[in-house]
Amino acid sequence: MPSITRHILTIPGQGEREPRKVHYRRCGEGPMLLMVHQSPRSSAEYEALMQAWGAHFTCIAPDTPGFGQSDPLPGSPDINDFADALCEFLDALGVDQCPAYGFHSGGIILVTALKRHPQRFKCLAIGGYAIWNEEEMRIFGEKYLPEFRPSDYGEHLTWLWNRMLEQSWVFPWFDTREEARLSVAHADIARVNQAVSEMLDAGNDYRAGYGAVLRAPRDIPPADAAVPPCLITAYDGDPLQEHIDRLGDMPAGWSAKKVATPVDHQSASLAFLQEHAGTNDCASLAEDSDEGWLILEGGLIHWKGAIGGKLILHAPATECTDPDPGEIAIDVPGHGQSDDFSDMGAAIEAASHALDASDVVWPDTPIGDPGELYPDLTPDRFGSHLQRAWAITRAQAFFDPWYEAKAAKAIPLDPKRLAPQTLDEAAIARIRAGHAARRYHDFLLNRKAP
Numbered sequence: 001m002p003s004i005t006r007h008i009l010t011i012p013g014q015g016e017r018e019p020r021k022v023h024y025r026r027c028g029e030g031p032m033l034l035m036v037h038q039s040p041r042s043s044a045e046y047e048a049l050m051q052a053w054g055a056h057f058t059c060i061a062p063d064t065p066g067f068g069q070s071d072p073l074p075g076s077p078d079i080n081d082f083a084d085a086l087c088e089f090l091d092a093l094g095v096d097q098c099p100a101y102g103f104h105s106g107g108i109i110l111v112t113a114l115k116r117h118p119q120r121f122k123c124l125a126i127g128g129y130a131i132w133n134e135e136e137m138r139i140f141g142e143k144y145l146p147e148f149r150p151s152d153y154g155e156h157l158t159w160l161w162n163r164m165l166e167q168s169w170v171f172p173w174f175d176t177r178e179e180a181r182l183s184v185a186h187a188d189i190a191r192v193n194q195a196v197s198e199m200l201d202a203g204n205d206y207r208a209g210y211g212a213v214l215r216a217p218r219d220i221p222p223a224d225a226a227v228p229p230c231l232i233t234a235y236d237g238d239p240l241q242e243h244i245d246r247l248g249d250m251p252a253g254w255s256a257k258k259v260a261t262p263v264d265h266q267s268a269s270l271a272f273l274q275e276h277a278g279t280n281d282c283a284s285l286a287e288d289s290d291e292g293w294l295i296l297e298g299g300l301i302h303w304k305g306a307i308g309g310k311l312i313l314h315a316p317a318t319e320c321t322d323p324d325p326g327e328i329a330i331d332v333p334g335h336g337q338s339d340d341f342s343d344m345g346a347a348i349e350a351a352s353h354a355l356d357a358s359d360v361v362w363p364d365t366p367i368g369d370p371g372e373l374y375p376d377l378t379p380d381r382f383g384s385h386l387q388r389a390w391a392i393t394r395a396q397a398f399f400d401p402w403y404e405a406k407a408a409k410a411i412p413l414d415p416k417r418l419a420p421q422t423l424d425e426a427a428i429a430r431i432r433a434g435h436a437a438r439r440y441h442d443f444l445l446n447r448k449a450p
Helices: 043-053 079-093 105-116 134-143 155-166 189-215 241-246 262-277 344-354 384-396 420-433 436-448
Strands: 004-011 020-027 032-036 058-062 098-103 121-127 230-235 254-259 291-296 299-305 310-312 327-330 359-361
Touching: 004 043, 004 079, 004 291, 004 299, 020 043, 020 079, 032 043, 032 079, 032 105, 043 058, 043 189, 043 262, 058 079, 079 105, 079 189, 098 105, 098 262, 105 121, 105 189, 105 230, 121 262, 134 189, 155 189, 155 384, 189 420, 230 241, 230 262, 241 254, 254 262, 291 344, 299 344, 344 436, 384 420, 420 436
Parallel strands: 032 058, 032 098, 098 121, 121 230, 230 254, 310 327, 310 359
Antiparallel strands: 004 020, 020 058, 291 299, 299 327
């Protein structure tokens, strides 16, 4: 099974617009296939599909602006801005033309990009294409995209877990009428937690990207348009399957059909992409030189900074920040954007060598009982791990160690540490670290033991 690598690519600024970073995943060999994820997800949702299709294509899946690890677009972007941003990514990547695949809102972005820049695509395969009527648009406009901002006591996390859990029960997610029930309901903790994690990455920026898709004109190219071929499929249980009947007349080379299962959708899409993709060498693609992911035995390590500089390591249950000039930083194994490793010390040493670090600056080991400092944050059916992480983060602003809530352990109160955005960043770092935080703490203790 082909492995997935991760990369950062900066889109140059134009005029008054600042440069922006795009994070993308890469997997496989052969002609390049661009894969655009749905909202409010990230390219992580395509990992299994990339490994399956990597036998046929070099799969490139960017995080669209404002999602995953990609910077948002400025101002109030519309669907044309997201479509153009996708083509700007192809320009920066060094790709003139390619086939592309998108699911739901990813498909909306791709069809818009194809209408504006048809020469950039060989073909499109789309999973579910929404054609909303006026009443549906009104409902979505009123309720579908509420503000998602950190609250003092983490109430937003309760909403988030249940919103992501119930989106497979009813559609739209807030419609609790019997008529809104879906046949694909589940309570898969891993799936819900992945979607929650991606929404936490996006924060309130999700409203720009998702909103642009919902407000996009509900049309496909006219029947006489000279555009690359496209296949649209939707499986049983997909709330967009009925929209197949709303598409109307389509251009030559376009077709749409209903299929039974997600596997049928993926198989039909792959066959169509292979038929129209052609051949093109995809050996070399652009990426930044001051941030990326090391490919080590056992996984990937996220790094940023100046190779050859002093390596700065962060504390347990936190993650790396932007290093100073002449320094380099990593997310230690299991933290931030780094994979976990069975041998944490060996992974850190391998990263240090690979980055040609001139020295390593180790963090102070937090004071306290490791069993108390890092309680279990395993996701459960009710999302209670999110509230535990938030409560710990608040307590850290009052006491050291956080679990000893008494006057003798009180620390000076700093309003900045209790600001919701600060709490949010710290809580997300702790959630990402999970069990790895305790293992890292133990490693630091053992490293300093005589």
